[in-house]
Amino acid sequence: MASCKCSSSNMRLSSARRVPARVARGAAVSRRSNFSQALNTVVVGLAADSGCGKSTFMRRMTQVFGGDPAPPAGGNPDSNTLLSDMTTVICLDDYHLNDREGRKVSGKTALHVEEQEFDLMYEQVKALKDGKSVDKRIYNHVTGVMDAPEKIESPEILVIEGLHPFVDKRVRDLCDFSIYLDISDEIKFAWKIQRDMAERGHSLESIKASIEARKPDFDAYVDPQKEFADVIIQVLPTQLIPGDTDGKVLRVRMIQKEGKEMFDPSYLFDEGSTISWIPCGRKLTCSYPGLKMFYGPDTWYGQDVSVLELDGQFDKLEELIYLESHLSNTSSKFYGELTQQMLKNSDFPGSNNGTGLFQTLVGLKIREFYELLVGKEVKVAA
Numbered sequence: 001m002a003s004c005k006c007s008s009s010n011m012r013l014s015s016a017r018r019v020p021a022r023v024a025r026g027a028a029v030s031r032r033s034n035f036s037q038a039l040n041t042v043v044v045g046l047a048a049d050s051g052c053g054k055s056t057f058m059r060r061m062t063q064v065f066g067g068d069p070a071p072p073a074g075g076n077p078d079s080n081t082l083l084s085d086m087t088t089v090i091c092l093d094d095y096h097l098n099d100r101e102g103r104k105v106s107g108k109t110a111l112h113v114e115e116q117e118f119d120l121m122y123e124q125v126k127a128l129k130d131g132k133s134v135d136k137r138i139y140n141h142v143t144g145v146m147d148a149p150e151k152i153e154s155p156e157i158l159v160i161e162g163l164h165p166f167v168d169k170r171v172r173d174l175c176d177f178s179i180y181l182d183i184s185d186e187i188k189f190a191w192k193i194q195r196d197m198a199e200r201g202h203s204l205e206s207i208k209a210s211i212e213a214r215k216p217d218f219d220a221y222v223d224p225q226k227e228f229a230d231v232i233i234q235v236l237p238t239q240l241i242p243g244d245t246d247g248k249v250l251r252v253r254m255i256q257k258e259g260k261e262m263f264d265p266s267y268l269f270d271e272g273s274t275i276s277w278i279p280c281g282r283k284l285t286c287s288y289p290g291l292k293m294f295y296g297p298d299t300w301y302g303q304d305v306s307v308l309e310l311d312g313q314f315d316k317l318e319e320l321i322y323l324e325s326h327l328s329n330t331s332s333k334f335y336g337e338l339t340q341q342m343l344k345n346s347d348f349p350g351s352n353n354g355t356g357l358f359q360t361l362v363g364l365k366i367r368e369f370y371e372l373l374v375g376k377e378v379k380v381a382a
């Protein structure tokens, strides 16, 4: 890696264009008691295309709640479910209507809405949210068939991850917090090639063909869900290397909806202003092409949002504390918790860029959201 200690901190502040309307913390806490009487399980929805980092995100997020996520002990080794102390992650692929052979007959991709059993999805997510256990079948990605059901107990936090958590209004309304991983085509392609060629033995041509075949249904049924998310993590090619096609250096944006109760968007330096910051220098070592942060207001499908952006990558994970100390509303429980979480998971993909940083930040925000909603404190080891 070309070692360039990039120029000293360069910060541009513009005057506050809009101070976001927000719910005062006091108001949030006073709503809490109303919820806690009725709420058994907080439901978090995570939508993304396949191969977009949902599993990695889930591992980061559930670790913020403590415990290591693992498939149900002694169960089907091909189960898609992940259990940890407080969280249960179920994969909505388990609600595919047809198995792999069945889809050959129907001629539809797994992304098509007619290939999902939304009634069953709704009934089971509702039952779990109401504190009841369910027998949920398993879509086996190894064999391509539906396996015998597994028992899922109602957890404190239920994450429903998959292609369509926000398509059916009944399921969408069960989600207390919703996230969309918006990976641009170029980056998705780079990640998929890396995984499917290295780990699954697919050829470049077959990967390209599969992406092309899925794209119309992705555009029609998966992508539009990003309108409904409270937080969108957008992954784009870097702007630091003109014309970059490598997909290794990423520009990552965390788009946060304003005005959602019990959710105060995180910000850089000065809430409501527009800031562009190059933190590389004495306190943050950056190799070529450096690192740039941005924070500012925007709109998303007509709604006010604030955007935190990180383009580029950092060299030394422990120096992340420097960035963390300039972020506010991180929902961390102690100074440096964001950096500590990143260090703990340093072997996960995205640990040197905004994907890992913002996924972890979203994990902290969800933990705080849960605490305010349910009125219970999540204990963490400092």
Ligand SMILES: Nc1ncnc2c1ncn2[C@@H]1O[C@H](COP(=O)(O)OP(=O)(O)OP(=O)(O)O)[C@@H](O)[C@H]1O
Residues within 6 Å of the ligand: 048, 049, 050, 051, 052, 053, 054, 055, 056, 057, 191, 192, 194, 195, 349, 350, 351, 355, 356
């Ligand atoms: N932030 C990241 N940076 C670089 N590569 C990543 C990142 N996140 C995920 N990947 C790569 O993308 C591939 C897919 O990641 P992951 O398994 O987490 O996605 P997924 O959405 O759960 O996939 P699927 O639904 O197909 O199981 C993996 O090879 C992983 O290494």
Ligand SMILES: O=C(CO)[C@H](O)[C@H](O)COP(=O)(O)O
Residues within 6 Å of the ligand: 049, 050, 093, 100, 110, 111, 140, 141, 142, 144, 162, 163
């Ligand atoms: O989109 C997917 C995962 O989210 C899968 O492609 C879908 O579940 C079909 O699985 P398979 O390709 O293993 O038959």
